[in-house]
Amino acid sequence: MPELPEVETVRRSLEPILIGKKITQVEVNLPKLIKIPSGDANAFITTLTGSAFKDIRRRGKYLLFNMDNDWALVIHLRMTGRLLYVEKTAPIAKHTHFIFSLDDGNQLRFHDIRQFGLIYLVPSDQIDLISGLKTMGPEPLGTEFTLDCLKEAIKGKKKKAKVFILDQTCVAGIGNIYADEILFQAGIHPEETIDKLSEEKQNALWQAIKDRLKAGVEHRGSSIKDYVDGFGEAGTFQHQLKVYGKSGQACLNCGKQIEKIKVGGRSTAYCPECQKK
Template sequence: MPELPEVETVKRTLNTLVAGKTIERVTVSLPRIVRRPEDPALFAALLEGQTIRNIERSGKFLRFNLDGWVIVSHLRMEGRYGLYASDEPVEKHTHVIFHFTDGTELRYRDVRQFGTMDLLSSGSEFAGAPLHKLGLEPLSPEFTADALGAKLAGKKTKIKPLLLNQEVVAGIGNIYVDETLFRAGIHPERAANSLTREERERLHRCIVDILTEAVAAGGSSVKSYVNGQGESGSFQDQHRIYGRKGQPCHNCGTPIERTVVGGRGTHYCPECQKPGEGGTGA
């Protein structure tokens, strides 16, 4: 599933490709992609004549800001957007097409069919689902060590599933939690309330640093992810822990282990991330 760096990259790409374009009509070939309004014909009708002003991101969601509406889109496992000329063949698994007045089309393709779109009136998008419960935005000025500490305070939950909870920190998924905890020297099964202030500050710093580095690299193309221009990310080449089971740790040489924490496959170094204590970071 695309995480914050991948969605941020898609957002930036789409702003380059489609901001300022006006929608002539919309084709919805898989109705369940559109959750609101429930009638896909109404979804299409409301979008006729609307201009895409810009695209923003909230956690793992894209927000297409139009004249009076906002499309909130979640890519889920394999959703992707691409800009095409109207005479180009439509690929299989293309479920929604935004036809623009200039003869181009923004096409949404989703092999797994898990993606979603919600059309909401401008100004109401944060009042209800799916955005109203999102937690701290980790690349915003509001994401401070103290703000993160307040979210962790009193929580006996293991630190990894807590960081995966989108109501705590928005946008971080399995890849970047593993990478962050490794760099911070924190075992993924540590109780959140057992972290010292120094560890919380280091964790905060590592979250920001890794996400910033991943965005700069265009995200991680571990499976099928590409941006709006069909380009892969390269941050997977910088992974120090994720997907490296049995390989030597870059810091100490100890073989990396894989376990399951909170129902998610988890990679960690048993030497650099010892239970009950924090390491020195990496």
């Protein structure tokens, strides 16, 4: 499940090889993934063909490819999306929905088993047309994400802690895996009401958000099931996980059994001893 560290790893893997490359041909096999212009493969193909990659940015879990014709190709990988840079002779894997042929003879392919991925093509100065980007909260690894910034976002909110950190308008880029890991490190119960946290816990949450995401990036993401970078390489952060996917196992910190509950409709693993309300 690509979250901030996985999306950032994809960005870093693709950036050096895509910048300056021109798209010579676009093949769309599943137009419904194009949200803007809605399902319009022809407009999508016409606009992108002949343009070159200028830069690749990331905002939350979105990848933004700025093209030299002032359009931006924006991609959200959701759960099973992959962006792969391959030779054009490589066999086409099942679930390959988009193929961008490049002027270096290789291809960038978008592959997505569950077809949940989202693709947008917007003028690069109008990325706010994408509602998820328009309302996106602060980048947790950026300088704007200060302790005061987090406290301000928390103020008056009655959401459960896990629901709060998964809310992209509160903090950008956190998904189910890192949410559980962050709350474990901060010693916060996932169902604790967020504005009931003590000063000390708010500080611990702030530190844990930055620390776990940074560690995820350093380990090139977590490859639980589907995630790989732009070259098909797996990450290694899955070996650092303390609670996600560990329900029934002993907590590495206290030995108590990790429990599994549902919070905000998401499966949640936590240690009842280390994460008390």
